[in-house]
Amino acid sequence: MEEVNILPFDGEAYYYGKMLSNKSAINYFNRLMHTIPWEHDKISMFGKLIITKRKVAWYGDKPFGYTYSKTTKYALPWTLELLDLKKLIERKTGETFNSCLLNLYHNGEEGMGWHSDNEKDLIKNASIGSLSLGAERMFSFKHKKTKKLVSLYLENGSLLLMKGTTQTNWLHRLPSTKNVNAPRINLTFRNMIEDI
């Protein structure tokens, strides 16, 4: 793999840049916008249940129950667009994925706070492939112990692969900003533990 690891230690994150043309990325954006049953997410913050402005959807090979910030959602069966994109990312990275969490940010004021994707239903240290469609946004990593920050911009149609011990040792976030007025869809392809 020619991509360089953008994390200096304790994890691996590879930025592949744009893997879709602008036109194709916007076409997928529009199709997902209209075919996905977007729902507001619920998160718990300081012990209170908060309904986010950001919307989410959850897909997978099986109706995996995904407990994300204290709510359980059951994965819907893949749509044509999602299967296309999953195959594209699998071919590009050499990884395989069995599920995908989608996020819709209507504008720059919507973001996601510091977290790691290390829920117990996810295979520990399995890779996560993150595809961005629409508005370009900043994305940051913060090391849990040293607090070192690494930031990059996620372009329209771009792919970021988080691998190895990244979720164990680093947090990540999508900071909100007043400088972006356009929507963005992010797809994080994941690997859930499958019951035998």
Ligand SMILES: O=C(O)CCC(=O)C(=O)O
């Ligand atoms: O929107 C993004 O780029 C990040 C999404 C994310 O971190 C997540 O869904 O866990």
Ligand SMILES: [Fe+2]
């Ligand atoms: Fe995440």
